[in-house]
Amino acid sequence: MIKIIIKTIKVSDKGQIAIPSEIRQKAGIEKGDDLILMQENGKIMIEKIQRISAKMSDDFKDLLKNSEKVAKKLWSNKKDEVWNSL
Numbered sequence: 001m002i003k004i005i006i007k008t009i010k011v012s013d014k015g016q017i018a019i020p021s022e023i024r025q026k027a028g029i030e031k032g033d034d035l036i037l038m039q040e041n042g043k044i045m046i047e048k049i050q051r052i053s054a055k056m057s058d059d060f061k062d063l064l065k066n067s068e069k070v071a072k073k074l075w076s077n078k079k080d081e082v083w084n085s086l
Helices: 021-027 049-075 078-085
Strands: 035-040 043-048
Touching: 035 049, 043 049
Parallel strands: none
Antiparallel strands: 035 043
16 A cells, blocks of 8 residues: 655745655655756656666666667678778
């Protein structure tokens, strides 16, 4: 079961907000963590950079694997051997 936590916060004069401790704990956010802030259509999402990096790494894993296959296919092309004899 997904439990949604809803808290009310205020924005300071400098545009700063404080993330409530319960939300920080559940999200695994600690002092000194780098966060990324994304906005789309009036909605804001905050996520730890480490999580985004891990997700992107997983997303690009298949792309990297497929690009290696294509590169091996191109490198093993016998027609290109002519360039090695020059």
